[in-house]
Amino acid sequence: MRVLITGGAGFIGSNFIHYTLKHRDADVTVLDAMTYAGNRASLSGVEDQINFVEGSVTDAELVDKLVKEMDVVVHFAAESHNDNSLLGPKPFIDTNISGTFNLLEAVRAHGARFHHVSTDEVYGDLALDDPAKFTEHTPYAPSSPYSASKAASDHLVRAWVRSFGIPATLSNCSNNYGPRQHVEKFIPRQITNILTGQTCKLYGDGLNVRDWIHVDDHNDAVWAIIDKGRIGETYLIGADGEVNNHDVLQLILELMGKDKDDYEHVTDRAGHDRRYAIDASKLESELGWKPKYTTFREGLAQTIDWYRDNEDWWKPMKDETEAKYAYQKRIDPK
Numbered sequence: 001m002r003v004l005i006t007g008g009a010g011f012i013g014s015n016f017i018h019y020t021l022k023h024r025d026a027d028v029t030v031l032d033a034m035t036y037a038g039n040r041a042s043l044s045g046v047e048d049q050i051n052f053v054e055g056s057v058t059d060a061e062l063v064d065k066l067v068k069e070m071d072v073v074v075h076f077a078a079e080s081h082n083d084n085s086l087l088g089p090k091p092f093i094d095t096n097i098s099g100t101f102n103l104l105e106a107v108r109a110h111g112a113r114f115h116h117v118s119t120d121e122v123y124g125d126l127a128l129d130d131p132a133k134f135t136e137h138t139p140y141a142p143s144s145p146y147s148a149s150k151a152a153s154d155h156l157v158r159a160w161v162r163s164f165g166i167p168a169t170l171s172n173c174s175n176n177y178g179p180r181q182h183v184e185k186f187i188p189r190q191i192t193n194i195l196t197g198q199t200c201k202l203y204g205d206g207l208n209v210r211d212w213i214h215v216d217d218h219n220d221a222v223w224a225i226i227d228k229g230r231i232g233e234t235y236l237i238g239a240d241g242e243v244n245n246h247d248v249l250q251l252i253l254e255l256m257g258k259d260k261d262d263y264e265h266v267t268d269r270a271g272h273d274r275r276y277a278i279d280a281s282k283l284e285s286e287l288g289w290k291p292k293y294t295t296f297r298e299g300l301a302q303t304i305d306w307y308r309d310n311e312d313w314w315k316p317m318k319d320e321t322e323a324k325y326a327y328q329k330r331i332d333p334k
């Protein structure tokens with residue numbers, strides 16, 4: 001099976017490649033633009049088993065040429081960080097919307113099986129005391145330029161299925177954690193703050209809830225959908241992992257042997273979504289999928305160990321990332 005993986009040098013894409021080469025018989029090609037979020041070190045150990053193409057999903061000609069040779073396309077490439085989308089939304093529009101459009105056009109021309117990787121953020125947020133969770137029927141209501149661009153890309157995929165009959169599926173997953181996640185994101189930022197002697201940063205009151213899932217569980221679900229999912233369908237992916245940011249941070253501090261109050265509250269994110277929660281019963285009942293990481297504490301402890309053991313991987317990006325946060329604070333000092 002010839003598989004094109006876009007965004008394969010990023011967090012979830014690189015883990016998907018490691019997972020795929022371990023569990024599947026696949027001929028893997030990676031298309032990645034190597035933005036600040038792409039890291040070749042994330043592919044160390046498998047470099048000689050893949051064909052790596054450095055290029056952008058916004059390059060329609062390149063996308064067409066690659067898709068033509070493929071049986072399956074798994075589309076992870078995106079600008080993925082909400083805070084960056086508040087600072088400069090343009091790359092989110094180009095990559096997440098136009099890039100997806102180019103892939104869909106190539107799939108329409110050449111007929112590969114397409115899987116679109118999306119996020120639960122397209123559904124907006126839930127109140128803390130709302131008993132509801134997101135389902136495949138929740139109306140779209142994105143809050144940030146990032147989630148709006150992902151919502152737009154989902155709509156394009158759905159339209160290309162309905163209007164042109166392309167063989168595509170979609171998945172909307174909750175917050176991932178695990179090895180090789182960029183240090184701009186909440187969990188790795190706090191772990192590496194502790195490892196570099198900096199203070200952990202909690203946005204606002206810290207009561208915002210995220211529904212955490214281990215990246216290997218996400219990728220296992222993506223394969224289940226590619227193998228057994230019904231064409232044109234959307235599947236929500238989640239592992240019943242709702243925890244608020246304050247509790248996640250205190251757990252990290254505890255697991256790393258620090259005082260549980262050794263953090264500071266900082267200015268809240270503009271438009272900050274309050275709560276995400278996934279009802280994954282369609283995925284579980286239709287495709288028989290179940291998460292393997294059912295204890296967040298254990299998965300988090302393993303993730304902390306990975307960052308402890310892989311300083312060479314994250315050290316080069318840490319200062320630059322914190323400088324970006326400091327700049328963001330200067331231009332929006334409220």
Ligand code: NAD
Nearest residue numbers: 007009010011012033034035037038056057077078080176
């Ligand atoms: P990431 O930012 O870690 O990686 C993105 C990768 O895409 C990088 O390697 C980057 O170089 C590449 N890329 C960016 N622009 C590109 C372009 N124009 N052409 C080709 N490659 C480009 O992101 P991630 O956290 O791994 O997220 C992967 C996908 O999963 C995204 O589509 C995201 O919306 C989705 N998702 C993420 C989460 C999460 O918790 N991280 C949850 C649900 C869904």
Ligand code: TDX
Nearest residue numbers: 080081082119121175184185186189201202203208245
């Ligand atoms: O320093 C921080 N302090 C803090 O309190 C950072 C970086 C974040 N936060 C909060 C904001 C969120 O409530 O932690 C929570 C998680 O933040 P992020 O890691 O930035 O993730 P989030 O905005 O929830 O989005 C993530 O999950 C859905 C991914 O980045 C998206 O790509 C995915 O679609």
